[in-house]
Amino acid sequence: MSxxxxxxxxxxxxxxxxxxxxxxxxxxxxxxxxxxxxxxxLELAHEVPLGHKVALRDIRSGDDVIEYGVRTAIASQDIARGDYVHTHNVRSARWLSSVA
Known part of the structure; x- marks a missing residue:
């Protein structure tokens, strides 16, 4: 059985x-x-569409969001384990150094 x-x-x-x-x-x-x-x-708090992200741990506002073992985003608000992670609660880290 698989x-x-x-x-x-x-x-x-x-x-x-x-x-x-x-x-x-x-x-x-x-x-x-x-x-x-x-x-x-984990207990999922919100609907999460195919291909979108779910928080595996609590992430505080301002913390790095790690994916692929690297920082891909920064939390723009507190995110609880099981929350939907998307543009409403993170911002891309891609252009951070060029904007600061």
């Missing part, structure tokens, strides 16, 4: 966000990491 399909995947252990592998609805979800056998279970 293992159940994950709801989300994170690229690396230590990432702050995982990527929804299908449309997710609030409630319990389970996922994993591409670089380990670790399993992550």
């Amino acid at each position: 293992a159940p399909r994950p709801d989300f995947l994170a690229h690396r252990s230590g990432d702050a966000v995982g990527v929804a592998v299908r449309d997710l609805t609030p409630g319990p979800v389970k996922g994993g990491y591409l670089d380990s056998d670790a399993v992550e279970e």
Whole structure:
């Protein structure tokens, strides 16, 4: 018997966000990491569309958002574990050094 399909995947252990592998609805979800056998279970607070991000841990406003093992964004407000992570609560770190 095969293992159940994950709801989300994170690229690396230590990432702050995982990527929804299908449309997710609030409630319990389970996922994993591409670089380990670790399993992550959490209570999803909001709908998260396919390909969008979910917080795997609490992230404080101003903290780096780590994905792929690198900073990809900065939290623009506090984000709780299980929250939908998108443009309403993060800003891209891509142009940060050229704007500051």
